[in-house]
Each structure stands twice: as C-alpha cells, then as structure tokens.
Amino acid sequence: MLNPSIFLQMEQGKLGENYDLTQVIDAIPWNQDSLITAITQDIKTKDVLMLAWVNRDALLETLTTKQVCYWSRSRQCLWRKGESSGHRQKLVEARLDCDGDSILFLVEQSGAACHTYRPNCFYIGLVGNHATILTQPMI
Template sequence: MSLWLELEKAGLDESRPLSEVLDAIPWNTDGLIAAIAQQHDSAEVLMLAWLNRTALEETLASGQVCYWSRSRQQLWRKGETSGHRQRLVEARLDCDGDAVLLLVEQHGPACHTGRPSCFYNAVSEARVRVISVAQ
C-alpha cells in the first residue's frame, strides 16, 4: 500500500517520518511540486510557485519560504532582494502528495508587481478585470 493510501486510512494524530513522506512525493519530471502560499490568518491565497526537494527541506528547516525558480533554474528565497519575505507558519500536503499548501506570514506584498496577491485578475462574464493595485 502506498504511503498516501496509508495516510488516507490513518487515524487522528498518526504520523510518519518526514524523510519517508518526502521520498513518497510524486515529484514531476522536473523534480518539482506545486506550492500554494496562503496568508495564515486571513486565508487569502497569495501565490502559486514551485518547490524542489531542496527548497522544501530548506523551508521546513529554516521557517523562511524558499522556492525553485523555473525561469532562473535556482533556489529563490522569497524576499531575499525585496525584503517581502514569507515566514512559514505551517506546511500541509494534499491527499495524494502532489501539492503543498504553505500557510505563511507575508511581510510586504506577495506579488512581484507590488500587489498583495498574485491573483488580481478576476475572470467574470467573458472579461478579465483587475481587482487590486500595487501597494
């Protein structure tokens, strides 16, 4: 039985070693997993990015969120140059281990455009409308 099926059947507070879980993550062909960053206290979805195993391990160990930049092909420590860091409050894996939810404390805007969230283009009635501006 796969680890994900075991966890599906597990009772409250049962656990598995982190290394075992990281080994079982179905990393994509580029060795990545999707990561959703969400503000821990308001539940606002801030951004979607990617993690490789090194970025995930660094995030969990340091408490500062680190992603994998697909465009630069290197680790991207959120806020390293802008100061708009994300402090990890809690990390969660989805039911089949192919996505990570990072509950964070966001310092400054999450989006490189200066907006609080990367999700500022609302789709409605065959139109896309900008719903927030840079801070």
C-alpha cells in the same frame, strides 16, 4: 527508496498519527522536473497569495529555516521569497495534499506577495469578456 503506498497508509491514518518525514518526502510524486506545486496562503486572512513550485531542496530549506523557498523555473535556481524585495513569507505550517503532489504553505506574509507589489498574485478578475485588475500595488 520510493514508497508511494505511504500516502495510502496516511489515508487511513488516525488524528495525531505520525509518519517519518523522510519517507514521506521520498514518496512525493515529483514531476519530470522534480517539482510539485506549492500554494501559499496567508495564515490570518486565509487569502491565497500565490502558486509556485518547489523541489526537494526548496522544501527542506523551507521546513528547516521557516522562511519560504521556492524553485524558480525561469531562473532555474532556488528562489528565497523576499530575498531581494524584503517581502518575506514566514512559514507557520506546511501541508501536503492527500496524494502528495502539491503542498500548502500557511505563512505570515510581510509586505506584498506578488512581484507586482500587489497583496497577492491573483489580482486579475475574469468576468464575461473582460479581464479586470482588482487590486492596486502596495507601493
């Protein structure tokens, strides 16, 4: 049963207070495609590695296996990061934002985070009237 007020309850929550995970996941305001955005950040460097999407199954698999799983909008299937490249993301911590419509994955990144083999997906700098490549592939 949907309970969006759980996020309102958590706004008033005290440090260390716990809430039922199933109720929280049930209250996530999934978009029309049953997805929320996932921001992935390196736990050590704090670099933002990528932005992707998760559905309920991807989120539950990530929380259970500690290997990050996303939803591929282009392939319309679960996308287990590193399954073909070997460049995996080990989940250290997962955090929802205050209204539950995006998630932050703090990970230990093994290899490149981007499919271009760059350390992260944010390698195109926008300055003035130029777009500049900021990092080289890791291969």
